[in-house]
Amino acid sequence: MGIAERPLPLVEIRELSKVYQRGREAVEVLHHVDLAIPDGDFLALMGPSGSGKSTLLNLIAGLDSPTDGSLRVAGRRIDRMSSGELARWRAAHVGFVFQFYNLLPALSAQKNVELPLLLTHLPAARRRRNALIALELVGILDRASHKPAQLSGGQQQRVAIARAIVSDPTLLVCDEPTGDLDRHSAEEVLTLLQRLNRDYGKTMIMVTHDPKAAEFARRTLHLDKGTLVEQVA
Amino acid sequence: MKYLPLLVAALLRRKARTLLTMLSVTAAFALFGMLDAVRVAFEAPESLIGIDRLIVASRFSIIQPLPLGYLSRIQSVAGVKAITYANWFGGVYQDPKNFFPNFAVDADTYLAMYPELVLPPAERKAFLDTRTGAIVGQALAEQFGWKVGDKIPLQATIFPRKDGSNAWTFDLVGIYGVSDPALRGLERQMLFRWDYFDEGRDPRYRPGTVGWYAVRIDDPTHASRVAGAIDRQFANSADETKTQSERDFQRSFAKQVGDIGLIVTGIMGAVFFTLLLMTGNAMSQSIRERIPELAVLKTIGFSDLAVVGLVLAESGALLVLGGVAGMALAWSTLPAVRDLSAGQLDVTMQPQSWELGLCLIFLIALAVGLPPALKAKRISIVDALAGH
Numbered sequence: 001m002g003i004a005e006r007p008l009p010l011v012e013i014r015e016l017s018k019v020y021q022r023g024r025e026a027v028e029v030l031h032h033v034d035l036a037i038p039d040g041d042f043l044a045l046m047g048p049s050g051s052g053k054s055t056l057l058n059l060i061a062g063l064d065s066p067t068d069g070s071l072r073v074a075g076r077r078i079d080r081m082s083s084g085e086l087a088r089w090r091a092a093h094v095g096f097v098f099q100f101y102n103l104l105p106a107l108s109a110q111k112n113v114e115l116p117l118l119l120t121h122l123p124a125a126r127r128r129r130n131a132l133i134a135l136e137l138v139g140i141l142d143r144a145s146h147k148p149a150q151l152s153g154g155q156q157q158r159v160a161i162a163r164a165i166v167s168d169p170t171l172l173v174c175d176e177p178t179g180d181l182d183r184h185s186a187e188e189v190l191t192l193l194q195r196l197n198r199d200y201g202k203t204m205i206m207v208t209h210d211p212k213a214a215e216f217a218r219r220t221l222h223l224d225k226g227t228l229v230e231q232v233a
Numbered sequence: 234m235k236y237l238p239l240l241v242a243a244l245l246r247r248k249a250r251t252l253l254t255m256l257s258v259t260a261a262f263a264l265f266g267m268l269d270a271v272r273v274a275f276e277a278p279e280s281l282i283g284i285d286r287l288i289v290a291s292r293f294s295i296i297q298p299l300p301l302g303y304l305s306r307i308q309s310v311a312g313v314k315a316i317t318y319a320n321w322f323g324g325v326y327q328d329p330k331n332f333f334p335n336f337a338v339d340a341d342t343y344l345a346m347y348p349e350l351v352l353p354p355a356e357r358k359a360f361l362d363t364r365t366g367a368i369v370g371q372a373l374a375e376q377f378g379w380k381v382g383d384k385i386p387l388q389a390t391i392f393p394r395k396d397g398s399n400a401w402t403f404d405l406v407g408i409y410g411v412s413d414p415a416l417r418g419l420e421r422q423m424l425f426r427w428d429y430f431d432e433g434r435d436p437r438y439r440p441g442t443v444g445w446y447a448v449r450i451d452d453p454t455h456a457s458r459v460a461g462a463i464d465r466q467f468a469n470s471a472d473e474t475k476t477q478s479e480r481d482f483q484r485s486f487a488k489q490v491g492d493i494g495l496i497v498t499g500i501m502g503a504v505f506f507t508l509l510l511m512t513g514n515a516m517s518q519s520i521r522e523r524i525p526e527l528a529v530l531k532t533i534g535f536s537d538l539a540v541v542g543l544v545l546a547e548s549g550a551l552l553v554l555g556g557v558a559g560m561a562l563a564w565s566t567l568p569a570v571r572d573l574s575a576g577q578l579d580v581t582m583q584p585q586s587w588e589l590g591l592c593l594i595f596l597i598a599l600a601v602g603l604p605p606a607l608k609a610k611r612i613s614i615v616d617a618l619a620g621h
Contacts (some may be wrong), residue, residue, distance in 0.1 A: 088536070092534070102529045105526075106246045111242075118236060119533075163533075209555045230293075
């Protein structure tokens with residue numbers, strides 16, 4: 001495939017740096033990172049604690065702003081957006097899966113999944129229907145009326161994944177999605193993520209410490225001291 | 234409306250705390266509703282009866298008597314149609330807790346001045362004919378089980394008798410009602426003959442003086458002019474007068490107890506300040522506990538404004554539900570309070586109390602909700618999700 005025919009990457013990062021100010025000390029967490037993530041990719045980011053992988057994930061997801069460099073997602077420079085613009089952009093383009101699920105304890109599984117749809121103009125009946133479809137997709141429709149406390153860790157993470165995909169985002173970001181799960185549940189969740197990538201073409205970026213989890217991704221990148229050090233096919 | 238489940242979920246997250254906070258709001262606004270009804274009852278003009286009556290009392294103090302000799306001089310003032318006089322007696326029946334207003338009055342002219350006191354003709358005649366006669370309102374008679382013909386002993390708290398005793402005995406010759414249900418408070422009074430009182434009182438307590446004069450004027454629009462003319466008559470004398478409307482006089486009388494408005498405002502200030510601290514603390518605690526949840530909402534795209542709105546709606550819901558319940562409780566309880574006091578406390582919740590209550594609900598909700606709402610707005614998603 002020639003350069004002219006190559007499609008633009010979904011995520012395009014150039015010379016990205018992030019510096020945190022801790023008291024008087026400036027700590028550079030990311031150092032001139034260049035990265036391109038094509039549409040439909042399933043990328044695992046690995047690295048030791050403090051290597052900057054979560055920071056990179058937060059920047060790509062529009063949760064934080066870089067100190068320097070450019071960050072383009074689906075053709076839009078998100079590093080130049082205001083916090084309000086970023087909030088709207090996240091609502092439309094990004095789905096999030098966290099290590100500790102972060103479901104709202106007082107809401108049922110279905111209501112948790114509906115949350116991102118509250119920011120759309122969909123009527124209530126349509127929101128409910130879409131939430132149930134997402135729950136069915138992750139195989140937990142029979143738990144729709146359950147509160148998070150009534151679900152196992154694996155089930156809660158499935159609800160969180162349903163919430164992440166319900167608005168059909170461009171990008172799914174997962175921060176240690178199996179970090180709080182036993183091996184069996186972790187494999188179920190990773191298989192589900194893999195299926196969403198393969199069958200539905202969802203672009204995914206996953207931060208993980210677990211090499212076995214990374215095996216479910218299409219490719220893995222390692223970060224060390226804020227720099228990409230290795231690319232494993 | 235689509236955010237309603239979020240609001241309900243936030244309120245039900247800690248059911249006991251929400252319930253207790255709401256109950257404290259309910260109690261505060263129930264108290265407000267009742268006290269404000271008392272304040273309004275004391276301050277608001279509610280009846281046109283008496284609009285053509287002026288009260289002439291001492292300029293310096295309501296307890297300072299005026300000479301009976303003023304009667305003819307006041308009568309001669311242009312615009313004065315009729316005049317009567319009375320004296321506060323301050324007696325108690327059997328026990329100091331059995332307190333009710335009792336006055337010595339000039340029987341004939343007093344009944345003519347106050348036609349709202351409805352007395353059967355026979356009993357009216359008996360009152361005029363009996364020197365030791367007294368009449369009481371229906372409510373007072375019912376309270377103590379009095380009937381015409383009874384002898385009623387009162388213990389004087391101000392005016393002893395010539396023989397030095399405080400025991401005054403009256404013959405109950407009539408029981409009056411009122412022409413207007415709004416004036417049922419008047420049925421809690423006892424009236425007796427001023428001449429009997431004046432002759433019987435200890436000479437050291439200035440016989441030949443009256444507590445105040447009540448004057449009927451020819452035209453209510455002339456009130457200021459007539460009042461000024463009366464007061465000028467006695468300017469620079471030993472007993473200068475202050476002539477005012479009946480309503481203002483009653484307010485002055487009530488202010489002997491204290492400034493009701495100030496007392497109510499003081500109590501409510503303390504109650505609402507405590508409420509502010511309690512509810513504010515509950516809201517702050519609730520938001521502190523939910524920082525990760527709010528961070529999740531911001532992560533999935535809720536704007537800062539939406540998060541601020543959710544927190545304010547939560548405090549608003551607490552205050553509106555609790556506050557309106559409290560006001561409704563006061564509204565439904567006040568008739569029972571009025572009945573229990575046999576009409577002496579003629580209190581009802583007026584629209585202005587509802588308006589003031591709703592304004593307070595709004596302001597307290599804002600004061601309580603704004604600090605945690607701003608805290609929620611400032612949440613850093615990255616820090617909150619990382620547990621910092």
